[in-house]
Amino acid sequence: MNKITLLILCLGISLGFQACNSKQNKVDNKLISVSILPQKYFIERIAGNDFKVNVLIPPGASPASYEPTPRQMQEMSQSSLYLKIGHIPFEKAWLGKLLNGKSKIKSIDISEGIEFIKGPEFRHGDHVHEGGIDPHVWSSPKTAKQLVANTFKVLVELAPEKKQEYTMNYMKLMTDINIMDKGAEAIFDQMPSKAFMIYHPALSYIARDYGLTQISIEHDGKAPSPAHMKEMLDLAKKNNIKIVFLQKQFNIENAKTIAAEIDAELIQIDPLSENWLTEMNRILSYLKR
Incomplete structure (x- = not known):
């Protein structure tokens, strides 16, 4: 390989790397x-x-x-x-x-x-x-x-x-969200019992915004201990809870156990769904029951 051919080859490789880096660093x-x-x-x-x-x-x-x-x-x-x-x-x-x-x-x-x-x-x-x-x-x-x-x-x-x-x-x-919001307000204002149970406390803002009580099975970010499980069962019975929510991203077993103990329905929810409006309406419809 002569010097000119080698020089052309090296130049081609260098330009290729530069083009690649340029593409990687380019902001869209x-x-x-x-x-x-x-x-x-x-x-x-x-x-x-x-x-x-x-x-x-x-x-x-x-x-x-x-x-x-x-x-x-x-x-x-x-x-x-x-x-x-x-x-x-x-x-x-x-x-x-x-x-x-x-x-x-x-x-x-x-x-x-x-x-x-x-x-x-x-x-x-x-x-x-x-x-x-x-x-x-x-x-x-x-x-x-x-x-x-x-x-x-x-x-x-x-x-x-x-x-x-x-x-x-x-x-x-915003009109879609306001309709959902006002509908929830109207229903929750008339509800005698406003407590619900969930494995991971993902609905704290719904609870605050509509005057509900969220009872979390998860304790300090950890799976519940036997003592905490008993406390949750007592609270569920006291509040006559018939639905236990479980976020899609979490393990089902502990929520399943509590739901079975209090004869409640276990509902999987996904507040992280891409179809946010549909899922929020679905969650609120269960809370209104």
């Missing part, structure tokens, strides 16, 4: 990364298909323990924006790593303006809920309205030429 202004599927629902209801949404926690995975795949991290590196929920364990564990060295990615907390439920700091499995803040703000129509409002504001800033279209879509979505 139409790509938005989010933590959970309900955020994708909100974005698409407002902006249609104007943006590609990279959801880091896939269907069936738990925000408490999920680790992003290399492909997700690559898509994250190409995103122009990360919309975080704030305070969920996944973001606490991974957001710093995902954003490290990626100065072009803007991170925005869409939970700004929400009044959080706070309590003493507690451990849940292998993580700690920081400052005792309950992160499940997407799991109530009232707090979800603020998430939607903040998302709308961001999308209009990204595509100001679409403001009129996005405003109309936003108002339609």
Whole structure:
């Protein structure tokens, strides 16, 4: 191989690496990364298909323990924006790593303006809920309205030429949420018994917002001890609870045991569903029974 041929070959390899790196580092202004599927629902209801949404926690995975795949991290590196929920364990564990060295990615907390439920700091499995803040703000129509409002504001800033279209879509979505909200208020105001039981306390904001009592089988983020199980059974009988909720991402056995003991129906729910409005209406319909 002569010197000229070798030089051309080396130059070709170098340009190939540069093109590859350029592609990896290129930011896609139409790509938005989010933590959970309900955020994708909100974005698409407002902006249609104007943006590609990279959801880091896939269907069936738990925000408490999920680790992003290399492909997700690559898509994250190409995103122009990360919309975080704030305070969920996944973001606490991974957001710093995902954003490290990626100065072009803007991170925005869409939970700004929400009044959080706070309590003493507690451990849940292998993580700690920081400052005792309950992160499940997407799991109530009232707090979800603020998430939607903040998302709308961001999308209009990204595509100001679409403001009129996005405003109309936003108002339609808010109308759907308001109908659900007002319907829930009307029913719960008339209910004599307002307690419900759930394995993992994912519906704390629904309980607060509509004057209900959430009884959690999980204790301090851990599976219940025999003593706590007995306490839960006594509470369930005292409150005449006939439904036990179990979030899709959690083990069924302890919830099954309690449901059988009190002759209650075990209902699996998924507040992390991509079809957020349908699932929230479903959850509220069970709570109204």
